[in-house]
Amino acid sequence: MAETFDLIVLGSGPGGYVAAIRASQLGMKVAIVERERLGGICLNWGCIPTKALLRTSEIYHYMQHAADYGLSAEKVGFDLTKVVERSRKVAGQLNSGVKGLMKKNKVTVVEGTGALTGKGKLTVTTGDQKRELEAKHIIVATGARARDLPFAKADGKRIWTYRHAMTPAEMPTKLLVIGSGAIGVEFASFYNDMGADVTIVEMLPRILPVEDEEVSAFMDKALTKQGIKIVTGAGVEKIESGAKSVKAVIKGKDGKSSTEEFSHVVVAIGIVPNTEEIGLEKLGVETDRGHIKVDGYARTNVEGLYAIGDVTGAPWLAHKASHEGIVCVEAIAGQKPHPFGTWNIPGCTYSRPQVASVGLTEAKAKEAGKQVKVGKFPFIGNGKAIALGEAEGFIKTVFDAKTGELLGAHMVGAEVTELIQGYVVARQLETTEAELMETVFAHPTLSEMMHESVLSAYGRAIHF
Template sequence: MADTYDLVILGSGPGGYVAAIRASQLGLKVAIVERERLGGICLNWGCIPTKALLRTSEIYHYMQNAESYGLKADNVGFDLAKVVDRSRKVAGQLNAGVKGLMKKNKVTVVEGVGTVTAKGKLSVKQGDKTVELEAKNIIVATGARARDLPFAKADGERIWTYRHAMVPTEMPTKLLVIGSGAIGVEFASFYNDMGADVTIVEMLPRILPVEDEEVSAFMDKALTKQGIKLLTQTGLEGLAPSANGVTAKIKHKDGKVASEEFSHAIIAIGIVPNTENIGLEALGVETDRGHIKTNGYGRTNVDGIWAIGDVTGAPWLAHKASHEGIIAVEKIAGGSPHQMDKANIPGCTYSRPQVASVGMTEAKAKEAGYELKVGKFPFIGNGKAIALGEAEGFVKTVFDAKTGELLGAHMVGAEVTELIQGYVVARQLETTEAELMETVFAHPTLSEMMHESVLAAYGRAIHY
């Protein structure tokens, strides 16, 4: 006989486990099904452990440049195994935390491979045993996996995905990073700071192509200055691993193809949604290039089947998945949540320097027909940035000239992944330039640049 619940969630990533907690808070009887580890890719193999690695490389960079702060640090080095071990311990600590949250919120955790067998029915295979679950509503939160190159699959030895790149057994000497989105740039930044010779290959005309053009241009110069080789408008026509390295056939923007040797390669060309073999086809759940189609509440075309997170399409971000989970659960529970507004989802890249943004780029706003007021303020004009020794970067704000609506904000520099939330709140509250101008910002802080950027859009910047 099947175990019966109000809601069953397939997948325990940042979408699934957050949805489970909110459902429990709303009085629903909830079960969550997970085939690997609670917390999903983000917690175990993505967002969190990569930030632990990047923190290590940041500190290593500061140690190597201690003299600029009046300090001495001789014979600076690192133990790769211990670097990786710290990252895994951070992930393990948070995995244990999610387990505790499930217990605290009385969420039943069912380990195994889940398949939706009919409306309201889900079968979980646990080795030789199968557990049957029933619920009026099922949320699919199965996430996504790294996309392979069609001509060169990751082998974990010389050709890596992000999972391999997080647990290296040896330090690359010459690294090829294929793709310049957030994942590619973060790994390029980490390995470059740790001493590898890094090259990034990008098919599009600029790196970080979803960001504002000025941010991309700044990052191009900053990463190049750090020693990273950037090849834009460049394709990859072959990748052949050997015992000692990997040979890449690189098609440059002039059309010429050249072979180059690397010790390792990281494939960072996007993701594939985990929608296969979980029963969606038989139920007639609509998909678009593998991603489940949903409305603004996470509802699919099949009654009682919902979907959230990476499996539903871009942006592929943990915080988007979590918010979608809360919206879906509140709708299931009979509430009236606001639909997901993807224009208010911040994007962050945790490289050195960091990148963060929300809303429209200047180019997108112009394409949409807006008359604009654009403000920029550089880090070099901010006292806190200079004191920190982080005087490179800028904050850019884009306003509708007619209404004062904040259309977008774009940042590059130290700690901007923390600063961006101020603009996200401003957009959520539908704040105009007037409220932002009249807000008092603490001194000395990096956040003062946000104020100055708004002032600059209207010709009122004080310190630059």
């Protein structure tokens, strides 16, 4: 006899568990199915533990440069085992927090591998045990996994995905990072700050290719200055993994190939949605290159079946998944939320320096036929940035010249991943340049640069 619920959520990542909580708040009887750990990849193997690692490398960098702040620190070093232990402890603490939230919200947690077996039906397998669940509504939130190189799959020894890079058994001496998106750049930044010799190889003409071109160019110079070797317009053609090293054949933009030896390789070339073997084909669910096709309310082409998060396509971000989940559940409950859209989803890269953005780049705005006004303000013009010893970076804002609409904002520098939310709120409220220019920003703060960037777009910058 199948157990019956109002809603079943398959997957407990930041999309799944948030959807489950919101559904419970709206009076639904909810079950959530998870084959590994509550919280999914983001909480256990992604967003959170990587930030713990990056915080360690940031502090280690400051300790090595204590003299810049009038301090002294001798024999600075680190214990890799303890660095990893701290990261795992942070993830474990939050995993326990999600367990508590499930209990508090009376969400039934079902451990095992779930698969759709019919309309409104799902079977959970744990070992040789099977558990049948039924619900009028089912949300697929199974997330994604790291994409392997077709000619050199990750082995956890010399060739790593992000999961291996978070729990290294040894410190790389010479590291190759393939791919320069947020994940690649973050690991390059972490290992470089911890003392490894790091090389980034990117197939496209510039690193962080989804960011504004000026931000990419700044990051290229900043990371190069830190000692990271960056090779763009290049591809890795072959990898040979040995007992103590890896040989990589790299084809440069000039078409010439060269072989270089590394101690380890991190593969950060994107993700693959976890849509296999969960019963989608049986129900005739429409997909596009593996991603489930949905509308603005996360509805698939099959009545009563929904999908949220990484399985639905870009941007592959935790906060996108969470918001999708809330919109989906509220629509199911008849709350009539606004349909989900990606127009105002911020992106953050937690390297040193940090990168953050929202909306259109200057190039994309012009491609869309917009007449733009662009403002830019450097960190060196901000008192708080200078006092912090973080005077490198800038904030760039892009406005519609006709309407004053804030089309996009792009930042690089210290703490910009926190600052970006100001512009996200402004865009959500449909704020124009007039309201932003009239807003009072506290002094001394880094946020003053946000104000100055807006003023700069209209020829009114005060401090530069």
